[in-house]
Amino acid sequence: MNEPGGAPVLIRSRDNALLKELRRLAQDSTAYRKQGRIWLEGDHLARALLARGGRAELAVFPESEWPQAQAEWGRAAPKSVVVADALFDGLSTLESPARMGLVLTLPPVPDLEPQAPTLVLDRLQDAGNVGSVLRSAAAFGFRQVLALKGTAALWSPKVLRAGMGAHFGLRLMESLEAAALDALAVPLLTTSSHQGELLGSQPLPWPCAWAFGHEGQGVSAELARRAARAVRIGQPGGEESLNVAAAAAICLHLSAMRREAGPKL
């Protein structure tokens, strides 16, 4: 590592202790919980972090990118390390490995805000789906996200990648029991593919909490019991069922539209 302005340490051994920790962070989806820090891979995520005023503790570059990378990313983190290219590529689980990464401290868990527009994730499995849903939540003003136990790890590299920076504008809580939802003072809405009122046919409450469930099983019976309302998305094309992230986008967007425009939409 280097001090600001100094020459960084160059890691050339795959057994280097720091490199081993980085590898675990990059490849094990829950390693961040043990290490208390997050691996952000790629310049898009890094830019999203900085745009939100975030700061990393460490910047990591492949050797061939140094020192040009220092000019671009020197202020992203107080320290940098440079890793031999083949070892850097070995960190990544992405199909096309990125050219830089940041390590940042896992943000402290925020307090639950009872009145906030909220997204509840009930055992969503697929990292791409979770990331897409976080993007939709951020876009449509649902800044509090409660992930129940069994949901994909929110700060894992794959969810971060799919979230495209949405994480940094959200208040994220995870590994919750359903009982934690008792603290919410806003109505809980669930979706179903085959029952409930038709989405769009009734006014939607604001603020509210939208819950989305497991890709195959939907929301749990326990969550369904807590719901103020169940809605279904009309699918005039037939009995196809939507991808859960697609369903979430539709519901969150309609909530936001109705809030802005009133009942005319």
Added chain:
Amino acid sequence: MNEPGGAPVLIRSRDNALLKELRRLAQDSTAYRKQGRIWLEGDHLARALLARGGRAELAVFPESEWPQAQAEWGRAAPKSVVVADALFDGLSTLESPARMGLVLTLPPVPDLEPQAPTLVLDRLQDAGNVGSVLRSAAAFGFRQVLALKGTAALWSPKVLRAGMGAHFGLRLMESLEAAALDALAVPLLTTSSHQGELLGSQPLPWPCAWAFGHEGQGVSAELARRAARAVRIGQPGGEESLNVAAAAAICLHLSAMRREAGPKL
């Protein structure tokens, strides 16, 4: 292979010629174009095919599933082969390999219907996004899908998996040039994250064609020039940009809602 009622051939060599072809179909996303047939992995997709009246040419089972599998799937295909379990697992690129697969003839390319509600895909890269968009198209009554050159191969195992059976209810054309869109007689709508009319603020035409573009770059300039209208999805939460499959779900759903309910939605 077997004749109906007969004992199937058991493949135990990884160099078996048929097994090599199956491996290519299962692992190379465009091999179906050369072979003219498709690999459908898993019982969910198989059931979706049969529910639509489709039929396979060959059913493939791991050895440990035979002969129970014959009872369940014997009518799905006129012939079956049984493959040693380790070799069957080696076919799959899924995280949890399925317990059966079907091989079917690639459907003939349908004729373009100028007046049909249509989805245009312009260089969408991610198989999960393409599959999700096909599900939304089927759910909301857009049964014609035109994929321009550079879009992920529609009949690849990963897109089939993400499509969850939607393929079998759609008329799919792929590898098209943008000029093919000249044959459409319905207005072409594109989305943009930062310009155009706000989605929901104006009536939507029906039938219409919705175009969705590359995950990073959006629709091409050539496609944008052909569009009758560009719309943007209001994102009151900030300048986040949505996942393309989420954006598509919102647009296709609103089209379908407006069609059903008229301007009150």
